[in-house]
Amino acid sequence: MIEVEHLTKRYGPTVAVSDVSFEVQKGEVLGFLGPNGAGKTTTMRVITGYLPPSQGKVRVAGFDVVEEPLEAKRRTGYLPENPPVYFDMTVGEYLAFVARIKRVPRREIKKRIAEVSEKVAITDVQQREIGKLSRGYRQRVGLAQALIHNPDVLVLDEPTAGLDPKQIIETRQLIKGLAGQHTVVLSTHILPEVSKTCQRVVVINQGKVVAVGAPDELTRWLQGYETVLVTVEGPAAEVMDKLQRVPGLHWVEPRETSDGAVTFEIHSEKGLDVRSEVARAVVESQWKLLELKTSGLSLEDIFLKLTTKDVAEEPSVSGEQLNIS
Amino acid sequence: MRNVLAVAGRELRSYFHSYIGYQLMRGYAVVCGFFFFSFTATYVVQEFRMAAMGGMGAPPMNLNEYIIQPLLEGVLTVALLLFIPPITMRLFPEEKKTGTIELLLTSPLTALQIILGKFLGAVGFYAVLVVLTFLYISVLFLYGNPNAKPLLAEALGLFLYGGALLALGMWISTLTKDQIIAASVTAEVFLLLYVLDWVTAYSSSTAGRVLSYLALTTHFHNFAKGVIDLGDLAYYLSVIVLGIFLTARSIEALKGRP
Numbered sequence: 001m002i003e004v005e006h007l008t009k010r011y012g013p014t015v016a017v018s019d020v021s022f023e024v025q026k027g028e029v030l031g032f033l034g035p036n037g038a039g040k041t042t043t044m045r046v047i048t049g050y051l052p053p054s055q056g057k058v059r060v061a062g063f064d065v066v067e068e069p070l071e072a073k074r075r076t077g078y079l080p081e082n083p084p085v086y087f088d089m090t091v092g093e094y095l096a097f098v099a100r101i102k103r104v105p106r107r108e109i110k111k112r113i114a115e116v117s118e119k120v121a122i123t124d125v126q127q128r129e130i131g132k133l134s135r136g137y138r139q140r141v142g143l144a145q146a147l148i149h150n151p152d153v154l155v156l157d158e159p160t161a162g163l164d165p166k167q168i169i170e171t172r173q174l175i176k177g178l179a180g181q182h183t184v185v186l187s188t189h190i191l192p193e194v195s196k197t198c199q200r201v202v203v204i205n206q207g208k209v210v211a212v213g214a215p216d217e218l219t220r221w222l223q224g225y226e227t228v229l230v231t232v233e234g235p236a237a238e239v240m241d242k243l244q245r246v247p248g249l250h251w252v253e254p255r256e257t258s259d260g261a262v263t264f265e266i267h268s269e270k271g272l273d274v275r276s277e278v279a280r281a282v283v284e285s286q287w288k289l290l291e292l293k294t295s296g297l298s299l300e301d302i303f304l305k306l307t308t309k310d311v312a313e314e315p316s317v318s319g320e321q322l323n324i325s
Numbered sequence: 326m327r328n329v330l331a332v333a334g335r336e337l338r339s340y341f342h343s344y345i346g347y348q349l350m351r352g353y354a355v356v357c358g359f360f361f362f363s364f365t366a367t368y369v370v371q372e373f374r375m376a377a378m379g380g381m382g383a384p385p386m387n388l389n390e391y392i393i394q395p396l397l398e399g400v401l402t403v404a405l406l407l408f409i410p411p412i413t414m415r416l417f418p419e420e421k422k423t424g425t426i427e428l429l430l431t432s433p434l435t436a437l438q439i440i441l442g443k444f445l446g447a448v449g450f451y452a453v454l455v456v457l458t459f460l461y462i463s464v465l466f467l468y469g470n471p472n473a474k475p476l477l478a479e480a481l482g483l484f485l486y487g488g489a490l491l492a493l494g495m496w497i498s499t500l501t502k503d504q505i506i507a508a509s510v511t512a513e514v515f516l517l518l519y520v521l522d523w524v525t526a527y528s529s530s531t532a533g534r535v536l537s538y539l540a541l542t543t544h545f546h547n548f549a550k551g552v553i554d555l556g557d558l559a560y561y562l563s564v565i566v567l568g569i570f571l572t573a574r575s576i577e578a579l580k581g582r583p
Contacts, residue, residue, distance in 0.1 A: 048431040073433040084428035088342040100331035101432045
């Protein structure tokens, strides 16, 4: 239903999204997981036709968003991170306006408003001014707006951000209920959200797709190992042999060689810090230990960052530390 | 067309859901009313004098020439330079600020439909001001008998003049997220366009004549006299088209940014 092929989006010199490709099947709920600034919103804005791609192709329901924007937009409902509501309108007036610009046939407008209002539970606030509603209600009005023309594809940017726990649960229920009739793409920086609502996850970081899979697949993969990088000056084969005998190591592999020094990537049992063991093994054999470090960020670290609520304050992950995909 | 009207309708009603719309109507009514009263009073005094002197063979005084024309050409063309910027300042900055521009640009609307809708909404509100003006003028019909025919040309002229300002103001409003900046830059540009023909007072060179031709008010003169000149009509329509075109370019450029 949605095909994203080699999508790249640049803002001047900065690359927001780089060579992202994925597909979403009809009726599927796809989670878009990544820390703040990873490129989730940009990708969504390209899918909805708000931003043109710098490179690559995006098709929604078979229509290219650049070549046939109106056809694609007709089939897309979009809820940006901040619900795009006019504060001076009542809920009813607003939905009627959106229905008109989204080309809902005149005769059906009333019926559609009643249906979506029922669905997102805003029937009782139809006459209220949107500016006077709480954040939770505004979010629901935003969702109603995205649903009003019964689109094939729903794009929801952080649909649960800023809601209270009860509203979060309700919203997740609602999104689950939409699966099947609509194809849903939702973004979030909270891991549990994905496992609760999505059938498939695309993990994105630094504008690149890091992993794709079902939530439980990803979790299984994550329970893998710790990674240590060690650079040693000495005979590569012997060093490797020695390292393999260090207790607790799963797997050792040379990564790069320069001036007689070799860097090995070591995977060890989860939760086990093998750095001191590795160091001893190297020094005992009289080789020179040039560098020893845990490999910056693994996918799990990203997940950790994602699951921590206050990722906003943390500096973002730097590119070269990221050696997984 | 339905889309354009939907956008225009929302735009128009938002003027009446904010203080600014009523503030503008009130301010305009006061300014317009003051000058209308002042021109009428002068006219009445003059007429008494003429009558007291027995006419002296002078042609009878004409309401159109002594009240309506100076009101439109002398006062309203200037007053509108100040009353139009607050009408256009919110057209795009507000949408950008609240994020509703995302709704418009991701709806199955073309950029032109959005722009025309907003322009028509602003013109609709401006029409209220024009109607206010002619409410004053219609008072003259109660007590005198002004010539009704020139009023049509004058109304058309006032519409086109305002339309040209609105189109330019709309374009300027796309360039910023801040309404105050939009309004002040718009007023500044209007003022410069207004004084463009002053250069002809010092220079009668080609450049001077071109500048004078470009000035917004030069083309209003015929309309104010009650004459529809095709050249003037074409001038104002071109400015409107130019404003809409520039707005469209600006919206396209907006899409490339975060």
